[in-house]
Amino acid sequence: MRLRVPALIAFPALVALSVVVTAAPSSDLSSVQRHLQSVESMTADFAQTDRAGKVLTGALTLKKPGKIRFQYEKSVPILIVGDGKSLWFLDYSVGQKQRWPIGNSPLGILLDPSRDISKIATVVPTGNPATIAIDAADPKHPEYGRISMVFARNAAAPGGLMLQGWVALDSQNNRTTIRLSNQRFNAAISDGAFQWRDPVRNSGRK
Template identity: 50%
Template sequence: MRFLIAGVVAALAAAAPAQASLPEVAAHFRGLQTMTADFTQTSASGAVARGKLILARPGKVRFQYEPSVPMLIVADGKSLSMIDYEVSQVSKWPIKGTPLAVLLDPATDIAKYGRILPPGNGGLPGFVTVESKDKKHPEYGTITLYFSPDKQAPGGLSLSAWRVLDAQGNTTQVQLANARFNVAVDKNSFTYRDPRQRPRPRGRG
């Protein structure tokens, strides 16, 4: 997690290790209705992309990438869609079958699927580190969440980053900044233009 460590070294130098229990993390999700943030995504290849995150529980999220990245990720409450405008392709998965279910699906019980990772054993000092995976469905992948203490955030915790390990062993890391909680968001944020649909030709006359 080099991108995360580089951004918080100064803060961690003076910070005591964060401590929390899974019920406290669950309280964060219960209190989280919406969130907006800037994100930085680092893929398994090392490629970096940035953009804006809009989240609305239950089940909705939008990763709006910067203009140079012709891609969009949207969850509409039922499915998570990845839209690649460069090749006009749309891929869909049920939300509960993705690692992001822990963020989006209220039916995903963090106390059942998650565990706290202490510093030195997978956890990052200064953060509450939670690893979540469905042991019955390893194909769903594993997500590791990093929370920082924040009295202004739901449950006193602010999601700072996460790391997803998919079934193929590829890792994607996302770092958040400028998070805002329980603010109004546009319901149209969770729709998208389907690149597979060609515009209808205009009639003559």
């Protein structure tokens, strides 16, 4: 059975989002860069919506560099984990796994604190001065995909911004929206939070 890969990490590529892109105001892009560099860790609740309107919920845990975990609700037998080097998609219902280098994922922008986003990101007009949206893609590696991220201005958050979520489209035009809530930043997180059981040997368990 073919492994089902959600659009937020889908390959071979995410296609461009249907937005009008303008030249990036340097102050807005600099604000996003400061926020990303100020976040060493984050936890949040997430709601993932696909193009059919199906919603899955769960908990997000992030620790830089390179570590992320999407722990879905108990009824969903999948897990997405970045362990610092690789991004894993694990399907416990069929006992399969898939791996990519983290740098090849559109989520890499969240996980690499040294990355200069001015080379890969463009500001997208939102019509709301309280929000900043960016569209990011590596022009040298379009096969790595695209991601559109939305931030709310918040003086209490790192760098004055709060990540609200992102939108991704895969090559089959499958749209996935991630919305975040209850964001918390820069608390100590153990590396053990990013360990996982091999579904090939532990089918049905996480």
